[in-house]
Amino acid sequence: MAPPAQSQRSPSPSQPSGKSEVTDLKTQLRQLAGSRAPGVDDSKRELFKKVISYMTIGIDVSSLFGEMVMCSATSDIVLKKMCYLYVGNYAKGNPELALLTINFLQRDCKDEDPMIRGLALRSLSSLRVENLVEYLVGPLGSGLKDNNSYVRMVAVMGVLKLYHISAATCVDADFPATLKHLMLHDPDTQVVANCLSALQEIWSSEASTSEEASREKETLISKPVIFYLLNRIKEFSEWAQCLLLELVAKYVPADSNEIFDIMNLLEDRLQHANGAVVLATIKVFLQLTLSMADVHQEVYERIKAPLLTLVSSGSPEQSYAVLSHLHLLVLRAPYIFSSDYKHFYCQYNEPSYVKKLKLEMLTAVANETNTYEIVTELCEYAANVDIPIARESIRAVGKIALQQYDVNAIVDRLLQFLEMEKDYVTAEALVLVKDLLRKYPQWSHDCIAVVGNISSKNVQEPKAKAALIWMLGEYSQDMNDAPYILEGLTENWDDEHSAEVRLHLLTAVMKCFFKRPPETQKALGAALAAGLADFHQDVHDRALFYYRLLQYNVSIAERVVNPPKQPVSVFADTHSSEIKDRIFDEFNSLSVVYQKPSYMFTDKEHRGPFEFSDELGNLSIGAEATNDVVRANRVEANDQDLLLSTSEKEESRGASNNGSAYSAPLYDASSVSAAASQAQSDSLISNLEVAGPQASFAIDDLLGLGLPAAPAPPPLKLNSRAVLDPATFQQKWRQLPISVSQEHSLNPQGVAALTAPQALLRHMQSHSIQCIASGGQSPNFKFFFFAQKAEESSIYLVECKINTSSAKAQITIKVDDQNTSQEFSTLFLSALSKFGFP
């Protein structure tokens, strides 16, 4: 077929609209429509092909609708298919014209050839025109009863399509029940599989409104259904097996015998040639054995080989999909994979997305026995031509260094990186050396000797520059030139675009000043003056803060800015364990590839991190130190609105400029909140409450100060990572007496937010209260929560019944340690009452 090629390759003037061609086609189709001459089908085919090819490249050929329908009276199956394709594409946009097709499609649904019946039914259900659904119900009903499995298979999907066009019509016709019957009785496995997909979709979406549907949804994962399907699994196509295994993974077996039965039945699926089946089987195994620690570990051992095979076979895209899952498992149980580290070595020509995952896995599996080899291998990649990968591998070396006890060899290598004289290598290595020194100050001597030789002119990246400056400040007593280098950097203050670097420079100059006052005095003066004049709010504030500290008392200032430091033992993890567990629950889906739970990328409100942070940014005082000028301006504009009258503001600016006696209003979080409470509505305050802790944390971090947490710790602290298995919960619930039982009214926001139980679960989890079971439908929900006292084994159990129509919550609490029951109840209620605020 040449036409699409021609019209694409040579953009003739008529190409964009293709109007003249369309008119041509119209006349030709009309001529053929009534003709019964021999060979007319062949000419029709050529014309139809042209129409479809125009349609594909985006030329609007909907004006041919009438002619196409006229030509559709044919016994040629290929012609029919092309016609169906055309109709399916344009019916939605032309509902009136679609009516024209109903007639011939309905006729075809009764054709003697099952193939035609099936095709017609598929097209009929793909019209996607809501006011035509009445014509669909009849053919679908007879299609489901057809004696040919092809037609039944199409009809089942048709029911699902109908549901998406008009859910009410589908449910009123009682199709779900018919599908359920077919699923359990049809001899053809593809029909069964399609029933399963359709019912899962229909009942999941009905479940939010109908109690019956949610019961039906539960029966899908009940023992009889699961076992019936499992016994037929070998008859299913590979794709249907994936579907079924996904369902089995949700099943909760009654006892361990069932678990082993299922695993024995499915073990050979691990040898299936289709990687998707293997992954789905792995998911079943992992989910089933979650509560049996030793078996769970054996499962890891068992699935290792199939996973490694999948990684090394197939296209890079496929192995990426598998590697993402392997990556997840490796991070969960690195010790199991530590002897397989060679499988994670990168090949030279592998795409970088594969290499990146492999590097992370190499980092994770490093232990005492294999560190030397892994680090040697990583050092090879540092010289890689692919710069992002080279950077990643240097970071990986650093991470391993931070994990290990014996860092001797690694430090040597990092220092070698510094001598490689490649800008990006130096930059990454500097950041690492900084982190390393924070954890192992005993290495400072070796490191500082090398770092001292690096010219700050060769370091341009903000992160690296900040790291270098931090080291200059921290170890200024060991580096002869430190004050002079810092002085040089201060002189170029205005050329420094990164606020992060300027912040670090301020702090470093301060530290250096306390250690070597005479040499640094000049630099300190210059830095403070420059800082006070800085347009970036955070830099300005910090300069001001230091200035005042010094003014107040130099020795106290020293204690604040340059206290003796404890080595950092554990660096903060980027992912909370809750998120990791959620990703694990969604094994074999996109979540694993994106490394975030599905609600973060499928729910609208989580989709863009920017929308969210923008709101926060308006109120929090720079939750993060960015050098984003727009952000800084906004905060400035905001403070104008909220805090100061214009004149006051000018005054403060003036004061900061000449750096003399100072009387500007104190700019801190509390005053913001005070002002905000006057100016803004209640909901904004609650916003601020959310932002508050973050903001203060950010400031702590920015200053690099090891200040003790300012407020007294709350009397009762909960363990945020508490775990409890359902059996223990049940046992304890039976044993313990009721400590607190009361009714509590919910605020309207909370009620409104409780559309599904999950919303509350997530909220309570953020307060270290975990949910072990939940259920119910609007208006009645029931939850079982538990919590654990921090650093103690004492457990709190809660039963919480919520009625959303009366906005009441009935709460029953049982505790191990009766002394703290009241405290916990207060804590629980306060957490509950915060629910529903954004």
Next chain:
Amino acid sequence: MPVAASAIYFLNLRGDVLINRLYRDDVGGNMVDAFRTHIMQTKELGTCPVRQIGGCSFFYMRISNVYIVIVVSSNANVACAFKFVVEAVTLFKSYFGGAFDEDAIRNNFVLIYELLDEIMDFGYPQNLSPEILKLYITQEGVRSPFSSKPTDKPVLNATLQVTGAVGWRREGLVYKKNEVFLDIVESVNLLMSSKGSVLRCDVTGKVLMKCFLSGMPDLKLGLNDKIGLEKESQLKSRPAKSGKTIELDDVTFHQCVNLTRFNSEKTVSFVPPDGEFELMKYRITEGVNLPFRVFPTIKELGRTRMEVNVKVKSVFGAKMFALGVVIKIPVPKQTAKASFRVTSGRAKYNAAIDCLVWKIRKFPGQTEPTLSAEVELISTMAEKKSWTRPPIQMEFQVPMFTASGLRVRFLKVWEKSGYNTVEWVRYITKAGSYEIRC
């Protein structure tokens, strides 16, 4: 929910749409534009095959000069989606007779639409088996096999097969000469350090089969793998015959293989599909026989000259030989010219890939040809930056050799009519990623 696709697009390298098929309404119609502006026209292309844009996720794969893009809006099953694309491409190839590229798509777009309709419905994969689809979708567009018109084909079973489970073979096949061709194809992956120690080495192998057998034959394949042999010796209660046994790290089989019987009796028994298929895949990491060792010495003499000496030793039997041996030795970008002395084959400098390329068409076993080259570099004004040496890469094919040592011990064919069959077995070892650092 394992929805595999809301929409599928085929695009050429310029971003023109070749095929678009929308399966579900949950993604918008302008997805191609999103793909073009956010992926194709940016540096992102090729950095990651899964990308999120707005509320949709895009999975894409490049196959020859075509991009196949899958769009989903839900939390889809990625592995399933990629596998679907790969299988679909195999299906298209079997229809077009080998090639899958822009021209083949343009020439067969109606057929592709027909197939896309059959292999996926509303985002759920349906039947992708070429054997079955070919029964009722043909390029000639004949009536389907269910047609009530009398045909000479046995149609009764076809009805079952369109959707049924025994999807890989139809009954009533007759061949005048019953033949089976078995190909064992291995690819060796090697990563060797500059000091000559093996960092990583494994073999991935495939057993490919071509069957021209009448009726419904039962086949049994015996290999010299450890588990199979041990099992056999237990059954016969006598020690296994001496001789090399090998240990397979992991095996996967075509759906026709009876996995229960493999697990209990450790024999590979199956009813094969008609024609060509991949019977099994395996992976081996222990006891790999490397067909070639490479000994490079590369000296940088000052700023403008380099001396490269490479010796390649073939370690397989003297009666065997390798074909199509290519050794690529990387040199710096600023290479001006190179002069060679080789004891076998031909060598030249290829500036496009910054490599000295040494080709030896026929490479006998137990020999060690050498290459020595003098490379002249253009002296650059830039500061001397140490040249990071990419690894030496090698390509080859060694017929009648398996790097794993795997051998077929027997292949039994049993059919109730009791005909005789001719079995052909071939072995070949190819280079996968064969890298030697220098």
